[in-house]
Amino acid sequence: MLKNYLNVAYRNLIRHKGFSFLNIAGLALGVTACLLIGLFVYDELQYDKFVPNGNRIYRVYTQQTGSHAPDIHSSVSPMFATVLKQEFPEVEQTMRILMTGTSLNLLEVGEKKIYIENGLFADSTFFGVFQLPFKYGSAAHALDAPTSVVLAEDVALRFFGNVNPVGKELKISKSTFLVTGVLENSLSKFHLKINYIVPLAAAQLPKKRMGNWGWQQFYTYVKLKPGADANQTQAKLQNYLVQKVQPTLSEEDRLTSVPYLQPLFEAHLYSSSFKYDPGVKGNITYVKALSIIAAFILLIAGFNFVNLATAKSMQRAKEVGIRKTIGASQQQLMLQFLTETVLLTLVSVVLATVLTALLLPPLNTFTDKSMTFDLLRSPALLGLLALLTVVVGLVAGFYPALVLSSFQPVKVLKSAVVTEGIFGRVQWLRHGLIVVQFALSVFLIICALVVFKQVSYLHNKDLGFNRDQIMFFPMRGENMNKQYETFKNELQQVPGVVSTSIGYGFPGDQVAGDGLIVPTNGEMKEHSVTQLMVDYDYIKTLGLQLVTGRDFSKELSDDKDHAFIINETAVKEFGFGTPQQAIGQTVKWTVWSDTNPDSLKVGKIIGVVKDFHYKSLYDKLEPAVLQIFPAAYWKVAVKMKGENIGSSIEGVKQVWAKFSPDSPIEYRFLDENFDKMYQSEDKLQTLLWVFTGVAIFVACLGLYGLAAYAAERRKKEIGIRKVLGADVSTIVGLLSKEFVKLVVVAAVIAFPVAWLVMRNWLQDFAYRIDIPLWAFVAAGVAAALIAFLTISYQAIKAATINPIKNLRTE
Structure with a gap:
């Protein structure tokens, strides 16, 4: 059977x-x-579900x-870990992480030299908090010695092959470290990218600065004891800052942020709006x-x-x-x-x-x-x-x-078609399904169009500087850092090079904030700013525009130690009124160094530049301060002519090899750096177009089935109408009218939902488009046209059948 x-x-x-x-x-x-x-x-x-006691x-x-x-x-102050461990009995362990950056990413074993990103400075308690699996060595005492290093398995494989490297030496930016462990290649679901870990002690950070509440560059983790309540600990921490910390700080050093505890399992999915x-x-x-x-x-x-x-x-x-x-x-x-x-x-x-x-x-x-x-x-x-x-x-x-x-x-045998019964009782359900299908389709079309416009805006907005044909790369080697002026002058001689600048804080870099003391309402007050350590050709190389005042000048020796340039946003934030009124104002900056950790650099504002976007368009423009400070220089920007860029790049490489022959150059172009910021939006745009196509196709299938069902039920009616003189267009209109109405209803439902969703999505961007009204019109027309074309096939097919075939069974 x-x-x-x-x-x-x-x-x-x-x-x-x-x-x-x-x-x-x-x-x-x-x-x-x-x-x-x-x-x-x-x-x-x-993500992070594999971490024990996560x-x-x-x-x-x-x-x-x-x-x-x-x-x-x-990123928070290093003091949070200290206070949580010492003052909160419910805390089992704390741990701080400081990113090594590009200053410590050249790894060497013998003749093999490779730049490896995603290195971490971490407290020795790292593996007490994150009990990650080891392939070689063990977590116990892995980071106790300042010269110890723990490698990811694929990094160890690149340098040592398949042998156990524990106990072997490895140089990191010319400093020698001893491998104490190798992590297993099972960290793809860990929220931190780890290629190697060195002890925080290896960074040799000034002790006084480690006790500073305003230095917020550390990623701090807390492991609570079993049974401890995170919400209560969070509330206690917030109260501690208000009652115990704030009274000890000066007026300009007062904290302007509130601390929270984020569960580890939320670190990956709930941090999209976190800075740095x-x-x-x-x-x-x-x-x-x-x-x-x-x-x-x-x-x-x-x-x-x-x-x-x-x-x-x-x-x-x-x-x-x-x-x-x-x-x-x-x-x-x-x-x-x-x-x-x-x-x-x-x-x-x-x-x-x-x-x-x-x-x-x-x-x-x-x-x-x-x-x-x-x-x-x-x-x-x-x-x-x-x-x-x-x-x-x-x-x-x-x-x-x-x-x-x-x-x-x-x-059944008397009639070729059933026109009664349960089939006719669920028409509302079938029509409701069509409305839902096309409402989803219209919604996705609108979202795809809005995302497309915003992504185009992100890639094409005027950023306030010229980002085309600017090659940039970090400096490497002691020789290059000592002779950066000679290195820069030789780069300037390369055919095709227009201008060269060396500094810290080029657009697209992740630049940490700092404080600047400025006169506010008759008293000196500290403001949070972005510090850009520049040279005399920074403004010229990037094509920034001076609103008023002047650029830094080599002829004026005082500019190096006593001159500042600010952006328009800083003028507003500092309360200077107009750019012209900002010129000549005295400001102070706390210089942190090993030899003199709290000396002041005092100088005057000599110029104001037009606002430029040195961060992504997710972030609102912040006050920026440009100053000459060679101690922070680490990156080079080279502006080239549009033609023969390939030969100019080769010329830059030759100059590099002369000053840093032991280190390979790693360069990118500034426009590529900015485009990389919006990769997630580019991918979202692609996904939306794909899902829009799928939703439309599925919706059309449903409409096709319903149209076929309707045509089948009304075969005799269509036959009678044709006998009485109805033409094909009349029959098509008869069968299509009802379904097109359903699509209109779907559009009316989808419009406000799409507007709300897209408005909320655009709120993530400090700089965004207005939702275009034409996107709603285009989505509605597209959906109606697609629906009509889908229905027309069945309608025309039914309208062109010989009416005798439909009526002969009577």
């Missing part, structure tokens, strides 16, 4: 190839999209109060949105499958009548239809697994992940797909099977 059911099912599938293809393709596409999104969401949710680990972050309330910083965060950032909003989209696509694909199956089953009414006449029972007929739909579902799910396996590698490349899809090693996923096959197959087949198997043979 089952073999017979399968044979009949197969014949029906082959007989109606086009219809079967649409049905299978729609469900397969929906399942594929759901699987791919599900794998991505699952991967995002796994539920007791928290990261300290601060949120600015007052005018800077939205600013959230994951070195972690691997995800976005919980995107994860939730993708999950909702996946659920909608799967649900809609399933309903479409039911719609198409129902529409097709209407043509089999006579088959049912004949089967019942020769003795088939209602249960046998139901089993026949259920077998057919389960077979179709099985084919769809198998096709979806194949598509998922094929699309996962490019998705991994696109998202920079290493997701796997192995059903043999994932019994839960295999079981879920099996359950999906059975449930969708039974649900899709049960409805038409129940209705058709209940027909009376006399009525």
Whole structure:
């Protein structure tokens, strides 16, 4: 019996190839999209879950109060770890991290020299907080000695091969370290990128500065004792700062931020708005949105499958009548239809697994992940797909099977089409489904258009400086740092080089903030600013515009030690009134160094530059101060002519080799650096276009099924109208009018939702577009046009059939 059911099912599938293809393709596409999104969401949710006792680990972050309330910083003062460990008995352990930056990333073993990023200075308690797995060595005392270093497995492999490197020497920026451990290559789901870790003691930081509450460059983690309440600890920490710390600080040193404890498991997905965060950032909003989209696509694909199956089953009414006449029972007929739909579902799910396996590698490349899809090693996923096959197959087949198997043979054989019964009672459900489908489609079209406009704005906005043909790279080696002026002069002689600047804080760099003491309302007050340590050609090289005053000059020896240039935002923040009134104002900066940790640099403002975006457009422009300070110089910017850039680059490399032959040059172009800032937006744009296409295709399948069903039900009406003189356009309009109305309703629902969602998304950007009204018009027109074209096929097909064929059974 089952073999017979399968044979009949197969014949029906082959007989109606086009219809079967649409049905299978729609469900397969929906399942594929759901699987791919599900794998991505699952991967995002796994970050830090492997860390033992991760539920007791928290990261300290601060949120600015007052005018800077939205600013959230994951880097905090080194004093937080000290206070939490000494004053809070519920704290089991604390640990601080300081990023090594590019000043400590040249690793050497023998003749092998490689620049390795993502190095960390960390307290010796690092592995007491994060119990990461070791391949060689052990966590115990791994960071106790100032000259110890722990490597990631792939870094150890590059330098030492497959041998155990524990006890071997490795140079980091010419300083010798001893390898004490190697971490396993299982940290892809850790929120911090780690290639090597050296003790914080190796940084040799001034002790006085380590006790400063204003130096906020440390990433601090807290491990609470079992049973400790994080909310209570957080409240105690906030009160401690108000009651114990603030009274000890001077007026200009008062803290303007509130500390919070962030659970470790939230560090990856809930830190997208954090400033200066070195972690691997995800976005919980995107994860939730993708999950909702996946659920909608799967649900809609399933309903479409039911719609198409129902529409097709209407043509089999006579088959049912004949089967019942020769003795088939209602249960046998139901089993026949259920077998057919389960077979179709099985084919769809198998096709979806194949598509998922094929699309996962490019998705991994696109998202920079290493997701796997192995059903043999994932019994839960295999079981879920099996359950999906059975449930969708039974649900899709049960409805038409129940209705058709209940027909009376006399009525069925008398009429070729059933025009009454349960099929007509759920019209609101079918129409509601079309509204939901096209509302989702219109919503995604609007979102895709708005994201496209914002991304274009990010890439093309005038940043206030010329970023084209500017090559920049960090200086390497003691010789280059000592002879930076000679190095710069020789770079200037390279054919094609227009200008060269050496300094700290070029646009696109992650520049730490600092304090500047300025006259405010008759008294000197400290303001938070971004310090850019520049040379005499910084403004010329970047093409900055002076609003008033003058540039730094080599002819004026006083400029090196007693001159400052500020931006327009600083003029407003400092309360100077106009740029002209800022000229000549006296300001002070605290100079931190090993020899004199709290000396003051006092000077006057000699110029004001037009605001320029040295950070991404996520961040609002902040007060910036430019000053000559050679002790901080570490990066070179070279402005080149537009032609023969290749030969100019080779000339720069030759000069580099002369001053730093032992270190390879690592360079980028400034425009590439800025484009890299918006990679996540570029990827979001691509994903939205893909999901928009999928949603539209699935919606069209549903509309196609409903249009086919409507045309089938009204075959005789159409035949009568044609006999009475109705033309094709009239028939097409008759069948299309109702469905186009549904699309209009869908657009009306989608418009306000899309506006709210996009408005909230744009709030993340300090500089953003206004939501364009034409995007709503374009989305509505596109959806209506797509719907009309989908319906027209069935409508024209029904309108062009010879009316005699529809009326001859009467």
